[in-house]
Amino acid sequence: MTIIESAQAQTPPSATASEMPIRVGEIMASHPAHHQLPHASEYAQGSAFIIDHCCPIDRAAIPITDLGFSRADAVYDVVTVSRGNFFRLEEHQQRFAESCERIRVSNPLNREQEAKLLHQLVALTGFKDAYVWWAVTRGKTPMDSSLRLKPEAFENRLYAYVLPYIFIANDDRRQSGLNVAVSRDYIRIPPNAVDPTAKNLNGLDFAMSLYEAGDRGADWAVVTDGEGHVVEAPGSNLFVIKNGVVSTPQSGCLQGVTRQSTLDLCNEVGVKTETRLVKTQELLDADEAFVTSSAGGIMPINSVDGKPLGGCEGPGALTTRLHNLYWEKRWNGWDATPVNYDDLPSC
Template sequence: MGLIIYLDGQYVDEEEAKLSVFDHGLLYGDGVFEGIRAYHGRVFRLKAHIDRLYESARHINLDPGLTKEEMTQIVLETCRRNNLRDAYIRLVVTRGKGDLGLDPRKCPRPSVFCIAAAIELYPAELYERGLELVTLGTRRNAPDALDPRIKSLNYLNNIIAKMEATRAGAPEGLFLNKEGYVAEATGDNIFIVKNGQLITPPPYVGLLEGITRNAVMELAAGAGIPVYEKVFTRHDVYTADECFLTGTAAEVIPVVKVDGRAIGDGQPGPITRDLIARFRELTKTDGPEIFI
């Protein structure tokens, strides 16, 4: 018996969870998704994830066919059926089965599926000693072409960039936008610390407005750390006192070197370490309980 998957109104064994080869999510990447985490029997910031899923769906004129409350219960029930208190959850809405043409009107019903499983993105020691990044030649999608604020199933921009980072021997890569400003990493948002201030790029430069990103900004503000959304370049990264990434899978992870240049003293900084601790505490209480 494998994982139990929610698929279009049923909970089925993973071997029985099948979509049509004519589904436009497969044929064209026409759909949206969310990556969500459960910690200590709670689904972290589930409401924010559901809201973002529906915003992405609205942008591409896709009606999931379920209410937000129904979608919320699907996530919780999928965790329950797999007896998971700590999990990575993938919630997906595709355009559904259609024909070989592009026209989404040929897809009468969307498909919705939800997977809950275990995940470990980075080894535990990297949270202690930090990551090294390389700047990517691949540029982030331009918002006027395909807005990165849509968390769509078309992830080729990120995948090509990830392959580029891997070829360079780095676990992550730094996306610049078409103007050369820092946008984000291939799967995470980026923060720098300079003179006690926390700085992250604004969404309009071309990035996904991360749920973890927003949580960390709130934690920093609550701790009295000034937080700013500002446009910045690689120069600002190279000369920062500290740097870290945030993401649902990665959580909060230090960056200690970019393009061969040590950030600060080459060790995770005090503000980064403080925010890691605060975030881990937040995950214990923030979000609906799975088992009640």
């Protein structure tokens, strides 16, 4: 039985397999292809790299004077591993290099050293499904204040960590679809304040929109540009589907790797896509909608501001098809880089 067949066997009897997003979390927890490999016991929960050394995740600590912590002056990226393969590792590394350039920090590691470190951190844990985060921070403020104006005067630092794979929406939430609230109180910070294409740590707009969504009884938030267009959701890109056309905001958002993967999938199955400004009203009037992130893949939306999309509850058919295809392809080696589990660092 293939992984997808075994997933389909687990779908509720009331629905046919093709109508339901597969229960990826359950498969990760139970299928032998996803079992954690042998590892040192202190790395059972995760691993980290702090400036110049590796350590177990529960011993990882940031120096309190680092501007990455005190001023969110840092960029980061997240790549995931599933079934022992990184997905689109080169794209994530390329985006990270561009993020560093945009905020004028320099990565202490070159591209090859960075990849090796990410492999080694996963290898320490033995995780077959992992969330792999890394960042370059500005470092600490120079004592001489005049040097604060010179990015080259800072000693930039690298941090990284690996945790088990994280879902923004778990199996149940993906099968029911997320109920999202379009934030009324907060907008996405404008691109000429903080460039959203540099994946950065300034997240208070998203955090506040999530608390607002919680207060309104929703599962997740969507934020706008304040000028009538939706741009993103916390930790994720947004897509709307109307009359079979899949559209996603062109600007004011991170150029998500899962967003691009979704556009590629649509292209592959012959679905028309548009990357353009998307009005908030279009989300409310959509037949289907979903968010995308490395943390969960393609995650269906059920309702927007309390209104079920497409006039009925649950994920839409095209969203579900894309969701399942995304995982099927990943588990069949789509843009995969196998983790080198044999190369353990000397920490």
